[in-house]
Amino acid sequence: MPQHADLIVTNAVVYTCDLAQEWAEAFAVADGEIIAVGNAADIGALSTSETEVVDVDGRMVMPGLCDVHTHLGSGGMQAAWELSLLPTDTLDEILAKVRDRAASLAPGEWVVGGVIGSPILEAAAKGGFLQALDEAGAGHPVLLRDESWHNRLINSRALEIIGVEKGTPDPEGGKYVLDAHGELTGVLQELASKVAEDAMAASVENPEERLRVAFRTALRMVNSFGITAAQDAAILEHNLRALADLDDKGELTAWVVGSLPSRPFFEEGAVGEELYAVAGNHRRTHVRPDFIKLFLDGVPMTRTSAMLSPYICHGDHEDPDFKGEPYLSLDDVVKELERCCELGLGAKLHCAGDGSVRLALDAIERVRKTRGDGPIFQIAHVVYVDPEDIPRFAPLGVVADASPYIWFPSVIQDSCANQVPGATFERSFPCRDLVDSGALLAAGSDWPVVPLPNPWFGIETLVTRANPDPAVPGELNPAQRLSLPEAIAVFTRNPAKAMGLGDKIGAIQPGRSADFIVLNHNLFEIEPNTIHQTQVLATYFEGRQVYDSAA
CATH class of the missing domain: 3.10.310.70 (Diaminopimelate Epimerase; Chain A, domain 1)
Structure with missing residues (x-):
C-alpha cells in the first residue's frame, strides 16, 4: 500500500461500484488516482501534514457518473x-x-x-x-x-x-x-x-468563441449533476478542436469520448474519411475520438424509423403496409463496420426502430465472424427491440445504449404511441430483459433532446418506469424495472466499459481516476420516486474539486 496521499475522503458512506468491495468508509488519492479504499483507520494512516482531508460528515460518496450518449x-x-x-x-x-x-x-x-x-x-x-x-x-x-x-x-x-x-x-x-x-x-x-x-x-459572428463558451457551459452543467465522463454521440472537427484546447489549458473537467459521423450530419463540417483522417490530431488525455457514428434510421414520431411491423395507418393517405426504410443496406453497414475494424475505432449505431436494430445485429454478426471480438459496437437507443433479438446482444458483445430520460410517460411517448403498433410500443425499452440476457446496458441522456442532462431522472426512471412528475400518471412497460444497484451500474461502470474507459473510470477502486461525487442523501435510504430530488454537493475530477453546490 502507498505510504502517503494527496487527498483523503473520510467519514463517508462510500458506494464504490466495485463488485469486489461495494462499500467503504474512506479512500485515498495521489496524483489524481485512487490509491487505497477501505476503513477510516487504515486510510487515515496514509495522511501526512500535506494531505488534504475531506470529512463528508457521513454522506454518501460514489463514482462520478457517465453519460454514454449526449451532445x-x-x-x-x-x-x-x-x-x-x-x-x-x-x-x-x-x-x-x-x-x-x-x-x-x-x-x-x-x-x-x-x-x-x-x-x-x-x-x-x-x-x-x-x-x-x-x-x-x-x-x-x-x-x-x-x-x-x-x-x-x-x-x-x-x-x-x-x-x-x-x-x-x-x-x-x-x-x-x-x-x-x-x-x-x-x-x-x-x-x-x-x-x-x-x-x-x-450568420454567426466569431463561432469559435461561441463554441468555447458553449463547452464551458456544458461542462459546468454536467459537473453540477455529477457527470465526469461523456460520449458525444456525433462530434465534428471544430468540436474536437475546442475540447482539445480546453484540455491543453487544464480546463476540461470530464472525459469526453467522440463519435465521428460517417455521413452528412445536421451541422456543417467534414464527415467520413475526411473526418477520420484529422480526428486523431485532436486526441488528448481526456479527449478521445474513438468511435464512428452511423445513422441506420430516423425517429418513430415522423415514421422515419425502420420497423419490423407496419406503422399505424391513419387513413387513405397512408400506406397500411409502410414500415419505414433503413438509411443503409446490410452490405453498407457491414462495410462501415469493417472500416471501423481497420481503423481501430468503435461504432455507435443509431437505431430507433426494431427493424434497424435487427439490421445492425445482422451486420455485426457478419463482422464478428470474420474479425473476431474487434472494437466496441453500441446500438442506440434500444427503444424497440424484438424479443428474438435480445439474446443476440451479449454473444455479439453489443452495448445497449439506452435513454431512460425519455421513455417514461411523456409527450414524446404519446407521439410514438400514435405511430408505432401497440404490440411493439408495449415492449418499449426492454431494460430488464437486456440485463437478464447478459447484455451490457449503458445509459445516456441524448441532451439536448431532453432539457437537462440530469442523470438522477434517468436512474429513477430505470427503477420506477414512471414519470418523476406526479401530474403525469402511468408507467411504461413496468415489467422492465431495474433494481437500484443495477440502475447505478448503468450510469457508472457499464458506460465506462462501453466507452472504452473501463479500466480508468466508473468505480472507486485503486488505479482508477479519482472522479467522485458527494450526495445530499443516501440513495439506498430514500424512496425510489424521490431519486430525482438528489443533489450533488461536490464533484471531483482526478482528485480536484470541479463543482461545489455551496458556490
Whole structure:
C-alpha cells in the first residue's frame, strides 16, 4: 500500500461500484488516482501534514457518473446562447417565447431554440402555422428544433434565406414538408434540417468563441449533476478542436469520448474519411475520438424509423403496409463496420426502430465472424427491440445504449404511441430483459433532446418506469424495472466499459481516476420516486474539486 496521499475522503458512506468491495468508509488519492479504499483507520494512516482531508460528515460518496450518449456542444450552445423551449410548451407559449426573443435581437439575427414537442411538429406538418410564426418572429428568421433533434420548424423568412419555395426539390436524406394543398409548412425532416442549420451557422459572428463558451457551459452543467465522463454521440472537427484546447489549458473537467459521423450530419463540417483522417490530431488525455457514428434510421414520431411491423395507418393517405426504410443496406453497414475494424475505432449505431436494430445485429454478426471480438459496437437507443433479438446482444458483445430520460410517460411517448403498433410500443425499452440476457446496458441522456442532462431522472426512471412528475400518471412497460444497484451500474461502470474507459473510470477502486461525487442523501435510504430530488454537493475530477453546490 502507498505510504502517503494527496487527498483523503473520510467519514463517508462510500458506494464504490466495485463488485469486489461495494462499500467503504474512506479512500485515498495521489496524483489524481485512487490509491487505497477501505476503513477510516487504515486510510487515515496514509495522511501526512500535506494531505488534504475531506470529512463528508457521513454522506454518501460514489463514482462520478457517465453519460454514454449526449451532445455537449449542442447542449451547451442551447444553454448559453439560444431560446429554451420545453416539449410540453403549447403553441401559444412557443409563439410568446419567440416573440420575446425576437424583440431582444439585432435586425437580421436568427431566433434559434428548442425543443418543441412532437405533437406541435405533427400539427405544423399539416399546415397553417407559418403565418403565426412569421408574426412572432417579427421579420427575424426562426429555427426551432424538435425533441428528437432530427427535424426543424422554420418560418417564411428562414425559408427565403435557404432558397426553398414551393416546388423546390427535397435534399437527399431529407424533406421539405408540404401540406395537403402542396404548400410549404415550414417543417423540415432529417437532412433538410441541415440546410437551415448551415444557413443559421453562417450568420454567426466569431463561432469559435461561441463554441468555447458553449463547452464551458456544458461542462459546468454536467459537473453540477455529477457527470465526469461523456460520449458525444456525433462530434465534428471544430468540436474536437475546442475540447482539445480546453484540455491543453487544464480546463476540461470530464472525459469526453467522440463519435465521428460517417455521413452528412445536421451541422456543417467534414464527415467520413475526411473526418477520420484529422480526428486523431485532436486526441488528448481526456479527449478521445474513438468511435464512428452511423445513422441506420430516423425517429418513430415522423415514421422515419425502420420497423419490423407496419406503422399505424391513419387513413387513405397512408400506406397500411409502410414500415419505414433503413438509411443503409446490410452490405453498407457491414462495410462501415469493417472500416471501423481497420481503423481501430468503435461504432455507435443509431437505431430507433426494431427493424434497424435487427439490421445492425445482422451486420455485426457478419463482422464478428470474420474479425473476431474487434472494437466496441453500441446500438442506440434500444427503444424497440424484438424479443428474438435480445439474446443476440451479449454473444455479439453489443452495448445497449439506452435513454431512460425519455421513455417514461411523456409527450414524446404519446407521439410514438400514435405511430408505432401497440404490440411493439408495449415492449418499449426492454431494460430488464437486456440485463437478464447478459447484455451490457449503458445509459445516456441524448441532451439536448431532453432539457437537462440530469442523470438522477434517468436512474429513477430505470427503477420506477414512471414519470418523476406526479401530474403525469402511468408507467411504461413496468415489467422492465431495474433494481437500484443495477440502475447505478448503468450510469457508472457499464458506460465506462462501453466507452472504452473501463479500466480508468466508473468505480472507486485503486488505479482508477479519482472522479467522485458527494450526495445530499443516501440513495439506498430514500424512496425510489424521490431519486430525482438528489443533489450533488461536490464533484471531483482526478482528485480536484470541479463543482461545489455551496458556490
